[in-house]
Amino acid sequence: MHIDGKLEKEAWAKATWTSDFVDIEGSLRPHPRFRTRAKMLWDDTYFYVAAEMEEPELWATLTERESVIFYDNDFEVFIDPDGDTQNYYEFEVNALGTVWDLLLAKTYRDGGPAINAWDIRGVQVGVQLNGTLNNPDDKDKKWIVEIAFPWDILKECASEGRKPKHGEQWRLNFSRVEWQTEVKDGQHVKKLNPDTGKAYPEDNWVWSPQGVVDMHLPATWGFVQFSDNVAGTKTDKVVLATDERIKWELRKLYYAEKHYHQQHKRYTTSLADLVWKPEAIVDYTFVPQIMNTQSQYEITAATADGKGLWHIRNDGKVWRE
Numbered sequence: 001m002h003i004d005g006k007l008e009k010e011a012w013a014k015a016t017w018t019s020d021f022v023d024i025e026g027s028l029r030p031h032p033r034f035r036t037r038a039k040m041l042w043d044d045t046y047f048y049v050a051a052e053m054e055e056p057e058l059w060a061t062l063t064e065r066e067s068v069i070f071y072d073n074d075f076e077v078f079i080d081p082d083g084d085t086q087n088y089y090e091f092e093v094n095a096l097g098t099v100w101d102l103l104l105a106k107t108y109r110d111g112g113p114a115i116n117a118w119d120i121r122g123v124q125v126g127v128q129l130n131g132t133l134n135n136p137d138d139k140d141k142k143w144i145v146e147i148a149f150p151w152d153i154l155k156e157c158a159s160e161g162r163k164p165k166h167g168e169q170w171r172l173n174f175s176r177v178e179w180q181t182e183v184k185d186g187q188h189v190k191k192l193n194p195d196t197g198k199a200y201p202e203d204n205w206v207w208s209p210q211g212v213v214d215m216h217l218p219a220t221w222g223f224v225q226f227s228d229n230v231a232g233t234k235t236d237k238v239v240l241a242t243d244e245r246i247k248w249e250l251r252k253l254y255y256a257e258k259h260y261h262q263q264h265k266r267y268t269t270s271l272a273d274l275v276w277k278p279e280a281i282v283d284y285t286f287v288p289q290i291m292n293t294q295s296q297y298e299i300t301a302a303t304a305d306g307k308g309l310w311h312i313r314n315d316g317k318v319w320r321e
Helices: 010-014 151-157 242-264
Strands: 036-042 046-054 074-080 088-093 099-104 124-130 142-150 169-178 181-184 187-190 203-206 222-225 289-292 297-302 309-313 318-320
Touching: 010 036, 046 074, 046 151, 046 169, 074 142, 088 142, 088 151, 142 151, 242 297, 242 309, 242 318
Parallel strands: none
Antiparallel strands: 036 046, 046 142, 074 088, 074 169, 088 099, 124 142, 169 203, 169 222, 181 187, 289 297, 297 309, 309 318
């Protein structure tokens, strides 16, 4: 497809919208002021993402690639191809089409770092504005972003170093950053809190709520299932694999170990020491085993088919052996 931000193309017309975005904290916070939704498609060469964002005041200031784009209103894509919560991608774009793409070796809470020099070579971005940019004298309607991510780059952190196959699932999330603004001297500026003299915190509206204001929790992102069906012809059933429930129980133990370490400056091998409430998994008995040293730990549990082990360690990485 020609990437220009226009979604009148036949393929996009047949693709299904996501549910409307919600606040990053979920039901704890008010519903977003403006509607945001996204679509996805794929072919042999690219993974396509499109987003439509209602916006009465279009503005953007950053023009240099690798700027911290969320200082403007922006749209963001997060992709963890193999679901191990490490070596994942972040992509941000503003209404000027300026991008920031980076690779996260680990989440920030697990020590990072973010690799800013990493680029998605060959990425294509189109932005369509329904209104006038940086003009406070009128009311705008929306802006649209269209992105083509090449598989040649995305597959670098994917299982077996390849693009997905029919029926496989990746972990993804989308985020929209929205600042409160006002007009001064004929320009949009961020609205200041008179009590602090600083800009009001940005709103974060997402596809899959995180529960906290932190996009860097890949274990709480959405699941995207890939299908070989031509868009608009057939809908496959999406089923969460039992192994994903096992991985989530391991993740809960990871959080419990982190909490224990904050209190005792060490990890424990005793489940009785951990604040942790397991949930039943149909046709599976979760029996974790914990091994640790003074500074590290690893927790394992059998895979759903009983032919391997799932592992999680103190830096959050999860993998199958």
